[in-house]
Structure formats: C-alpha cells, structure tokens
Amino acid sequence: MYKEMSAEERRRMLEDEMKAYKKLAKKGMSVDMTRGRPSKEQLEIAMPMLEAAGYYDYSAGVADARNYGEPAGTKAARALFGELLGVKPAEVIVSDGSSLDMMYNAVQFAMQFGVMGGVPWNKQGRVKFICAAPGYDRHFSICAAFGIDMITVPMKDDGPDMDLIEPLVRTDVSIKGMWCVPKYSNPTGIIYSDEVVSRIAAMKHAAEDFRVFWDNAYAVHGLYGNDDRLKSVYDAAKKAGNGDMIYQFASTSKITFAGSGVAAFAASxxxxxxxxxxxxxxxxxxxxxxxxxxxxxxxxxxxxxxxxARHAEILRPKFELFERKLSEAFGESGDVRWSKPRGGYFISLDVPGCAKRVVSLAAEAGVKFTAAGSTYPYMQDDADGNIRIAPSVPSLDETEFATDVLISSIRIALLERSLR
Ligand SMILES: Cc1ncc(COP(=O)(O)O)c(C=O)c1O
Structure with a gap:
C-alpha cells in the first residue's frame, strides 16, 4: 500500500497515525471481540421460553421429561433436530448444552474405546486429524488435548483444499478425523460448495474408523435470510457407500442460550x-x-x-459497519483482506506479517481480539496474517470504536514493517 511513497513520507505518516491511535486509546474504552458470543439483546429473544417454563406439559412425551428415561433425548427434540439437519429422528442424539462437549466425547470414546468395535485410536500409535486453516481454535484444542497430530491444509473460498486432502486420507491409515465447519465457517464465513461436499462425502479412507466431524454450528445463522444452501453431506455419503463416515453436530447455543441450550449429534x-x-x-x-x-x-x-431473523437484525449492522469502514480505509489494496460473510459470527482478516503486532496494538488501545495464530493448529500461522474478528457482543458504538482502533493498528503495523 505504501510502496509508492518515499521512506521519509512513510515515517511522517507513521507519526501522524501514532497520534491518531493515541487519541483513540485515550478514550479509555474497553471492547471484547475475542469470542463468538450472542449479545445480551440477542439472549433476550429466548426469554419467553423461560417465562412459559411453568406451563409446558413435561409429561406429554414418550416418558415424563422430569423423570429418568430416553437416553437419546426426547422423541420431539430428536424429531426437531432431525428436521434441522435433514436426517431421521432415529439418527439423532439430543444432549445437553454444548455440541463441543459432544465432539470431545466422540474423540475421547474413539481414543479410549474405539469406533464401532474397532481398535481404540490410542492403541494404534500416533493418530492424526485433517485441520483446514484458518479454522475453529477449539477443534484444534481438542486434538492438542489428546495428543492427536494435526495436519494443516489450506481453507479455500469453497471449503478445504480437497486436492491435498483426498490422497492423504486415501493412503494414511493413521488419519482418523477431519474437522469441518461447513456453513458460515469459523472464522472465514464461507459455505462449502456442492463440489467440496460431494468430494468429502465420497472420500476413500484408508482407516475404516475415519470420521468426518461435520460441525454445523451455524446451520440457520444467516445474516441475509436463511436461503443459503448447504448440500447434505450425509445424503451424499450414503449414496457413495460412506454413510458411517459422517458425524454431524449442532446446537442451539446461538439460537436460544449459549451453553444452556441443547446440542445434537446426528449420524447413521x-x-x-x-x-x-x-x-x-x-x-x-x-x-x-x-x-x-x-x-x-x-x-x-x-x-x-x-x-x-431477529438475531440477524441485531447482528447485521455490526458486520456491515465493519465492512464499510474497512472498505473505506483499505479498498482493494491487496495487503489487507477480509471476509464478507453472509452469516455466522465471524469476520476473518488477513494482514500478512502483521497479525501479532496488530492484535497487540489494538489490545493496548482497549480492543481485545483472539490471539494471533489461534485460527491455526499449534497456533502456527506461518504468514503471521490471520486475525479473527467477533463483532457480536459489542454495541454499534463499541463496534465503531473497535474498527477505528483496528484500522489505525493495521496502518501502524504496515508502515512499521515497510520501514524495517
Ligand atoms: C464452529 C463452532 N462449533 C462449536 C461451537 C461451540 O458450540 P457449543 O456451544 O454448542 O458447544 C462454536 C462456538 O463458537 C463454534 O464456532
């Protein structure tokens, strides 16, 4: 961006930008954009559920919901998640508040007890997962916690790089899993294309106990209506004779209450x-x-x-404000790129060579972002480029302030780098 300018001009520009940055920092505001949490306003939407809690008929189902029974969840809840994920109720387990908990359980069970009668993963030597990056840090943390080796592959605009993944999964019996956030991906916001979904579904896998962890956390989380389509990986996998290869996950963490909703696992x-x-x-x-x-x-x-749609009304202006301000500041410069998601909770920003410096400058001025590197396995972003932005919690005013701080921090980091 600053290539056309002389070093002297850039030095002067850096001084000016430093002044602007300090002025922002002096406001003494504190904004947290680290995690994808619903705002208070969004949480209010589900309050009628609690207000009516005394009037629901808890005994109307197969078993009295207040008593023991139905280990896979209530019949009605299984039917609802079945409808949401496009599978039969018998293919669903509805559990407690966290889908991440179910993913962790699935990995732990496989490690300790094996998959469908197979040898436990932890008795098969070192095992590996395919991790498309940038991706969801908590997926990578599960692998790290179990000592599962992570193979980093690039996340493209239409999904993970299948040209790299297919030959690996086809030939390496130690590859046991692959993380996917197929719709409004965390953090890039992309939706896997039909072609990528079909290729994943039809993958030949050397390990019989290989599973695709299809984390459909944002299945109905569109910012512009809910017409964005995702091809059914399970239907395609069944057609390809791979029905047992797919584990799907979802939850109501960003529909009702985060961590206090219900979560579901769907599979054959x-x-x-x-x-x-x-x-x-x-x-x-x-x-x-x-x-x-x-x-x-x-x-x-x-x-x-x-x-x-009510959630989207609250979220959309924050995403659009961010988009407008970044476009005004950087246009199509090429040095600074960011995603333009149609749903989900994140914007993914790339500033090669500057991510750590930008996050640190922003933090000093009162705006917290997830640590640079978090979106990569082992925190290893070789380009030091990616920053995940979570604009859901801050108010519009706070989002505006945070975006100004971010823009100023990016300019400073780029100018500093150009003068090195
Ligand atoms: C992709 C993805 N999966 C899972 C979760 C966590 O979901 P839950 O609250 O159901 O554990 C998140 C939360 O940010 C997420 O982004």
Missing part, C-alpha cells in the same frame, strides 16, 4: 447405537426438561428461521 443408526452404548456408562439421560422447553419454544424449522 449404527453410529448412534455405538455412541449411546458408550454414553450409557456416564449418563442415565440428558436434561429433558430443557429439551421440552426448547421444543415448545422453537416449534419447527420455519419458526427457528423466524427467530434467527
């Missing part, structure tokens, strides 16, 4: 039986009272979409 009936067999020893049944509350409040997918 054989996988569901395998999972329930392992869950049997740790839990008699999930919190079905919460499931009754959720089903009565959410009703069906059409109603969920209406609820999500």
């Amino acid at each position: 009936e054989a996988n569901v039986a395998d999972m329930l067999g392992k869950m049997f020893f740790k839990q008699i049944n999930p919190n079905k009272v919460n499931q009754v509350m959720h089903v009565n409040f959410l009703k069906d997918v059409e109603n969920i979409k209406r609820i999500m």
Whole structure:
C-alpha cells in the first residue's frame, strides 16, 4: 500500500497515525471481540421460553421429561433436530448444552474405546486429524488435548483444499478425523460448495474408523435470510457407500442460550447405537426438561428461521459497519483482506506479517481480539496474517470504536514493517 511513497513520507505518516491511535486509546474504552458470543439483546429473544417454563406439559412425551428415561433425548427434540439437519429422528442424539462437549466425547470414546468395535485410536500409535486453516481454535484444542497430530491444509473460498486432502486420507491409515465447519465457517464465513461436499462425502479412507466431524454450528445463522444452501453431506455419503463416515453436530447455543441450550449429534443408526452404548456408562439421560422447553419454544424449522431473523437484525449492522469502514480505509489494496460473510459470527482478516503486532496494538488501545495464530493448529500461522474478528457482543458504538482502533493498528503495523 505504501510502496509508492518515499521512506521519509512513510515515517511522517507513521507519526501522524501514532497520534491518531493515541487519541483513540485515550478514550479509555474497553471492547471484547475475542469470542463468538450472542449479545445480551440477542439472549433476550429466548426469554419467553423461560417465562412459559411453568406451563409446558413435561409429561406429554414418550416418558415424563422430569423423570429418568430416553437416553437419546426426547422423541420431539430428536424429531426437531432431525428436521434441522435433514436426517431421521432415529439418527439423532439430543444432549445437553454444548455440541463441543459432544465432539470431545466422540474423540475421547474413539481414543479410549474405539469406533464401532474397532481398535481404540490410542492403541494404534500416533493418530492424526485433517485441520483446514484458518479454522475453529477449539477443534484444534481438542486434538492438542489428546495428543492427536494435526495436519494443516489450506481453507479455500469453497471449503478445504480437497486436492491435498483426498490422497492423504486415501493412503494414511493413521488419519482418523477431519474437522469441518461447513456453513458460515469459523472464522472465514464461507459455505462449502456442492463440489467440496460431494468430494468429502465420497472420500476413500484408508482407516475404516475415519470420521468426518461435520460441525454445523451455524446451520440457520444467516445474516441475509436463511436461503443459503448447504448440500447434505450425509445424503451424499450414503449414496457413495460412506454413510458411517459422517458425524454431524449442532446446537442451539446461538439460537436460544449459549451453553444452556441443547446440542445434537446426528449420524447413521449404527453410529448412534455405538455412541449411546458408550454414553450409557456416564449418563442415565440428558436434561429433558430443557429439551421440552426448547421444543415448545422453537416449534419447527420455519419458526427457528423466524427467530434467527431477529438475531440477524441485531447482528447485521455490526458486520456491515465493519465492512464499510474497512472498505473505506483499505479498498482493494491487496495487503489487507477480509471476509464478507453472509452469516455466522465471524469476520476473518488477513494482514500478512502483521497479525501479532496488530492484535497487540489494538489490545493496548482497549480492543481485545483472539490471539494471533489461534485460527491455526499449534497456533502456527506461518504468514503471521490471520486475525479473527467477533463483532457480536459489542454495541454499534463499541463496534465503531473497535474498527477505528483496528484500522489505525493495521496502518501502524504496515508502515512499521515497510520501514524495517
Ligand atoms: C464452529 C463452532 N462449533 C462449536 C461451537 C461451540 O458450540 P457449543 O456451544 O454448542 O458447544 C462454536 C462456538 O463458537 C463454534 O464456532
């Protein structure tokens, strides 16, 4: 960006930018853009669910929801998530508040007990997961916690780089899993193309106990209506004879209450039986009272979409403000690139060679972003470029301030680098 200017001009520009940055920092504001959490205003949307909690009929289902029974979740909750994910109720387990917890369980069960009667992963030597990056830091943390080796592959605009992945998974029996956030991906916001979904679904895998962890956390989280389509990986996998290869996950963390909603696992009936067999020893049944509350409040997918339109009304202006200000500041410069998501909770920003410096400058001025590197396995972003922006929690005014700080921090980091 500053290539055309003389060193002297750049030095002067850096001094001016430093003054502007210090002026912003002096405001003494504190804004947290580290994690994708719903704002208070969004959380209010689900409050009628709690207000009506005394009036729901908890005994209307197959078993009284207030009592033991139905370890896979209530029939109605399984049907609702089945509708959401396009699978049969028998292919769903509805559990407690966190899909990440279910992903962790799936990995732990596979490590310790094996998948569908197979040898436990931790008795097969070192095992590996395919991790497209930039990706979701918590997926990578699960691998790190279990000592699973991570193979980093590039995330492209239409999904993970399948040209690299296919030959690896086809030939390496130690590759046991692959993380995917297929819709409004964390953090790049992309939606996997039909072609990528088809290729994933049809993948030949050397390891019989290889599983695709399809984390559909943002299935109905569009900012511009909910018409963005994602091809069904499970239907395609079944057609390709790979039905058992897919584990799907979803939750209502960003539909009702984060961490206090309900989460679901969807897979072939054989996988569901395998999972329930392992869950049997740790839990008699999930919190079905919460499931009754959720089903009565959410009703069906059409109603969920209406609820999500209200979330989008709150979120969209923050994303658009960010987009407008960054476009004004950097246009199509090429040195600074950012995603323009149509849904989800994140914007992904790339400033090669400057991410750590930008995050640190922003923090000093009162704006916290996720640590640079977090979107890569082992925190290893070789380009030191990617920063994940989570604009959901701050108010519009705070978002405006945070974006100004970010723009100033980027300019400073770029100018400093150009003068090195
Ligand atoms: C891709 C993705 N998966 C899972 C989660 C966590 O979901 P849950 O609250 O259901 O554990 C998040 C939260 O940010 C996420 O971005």
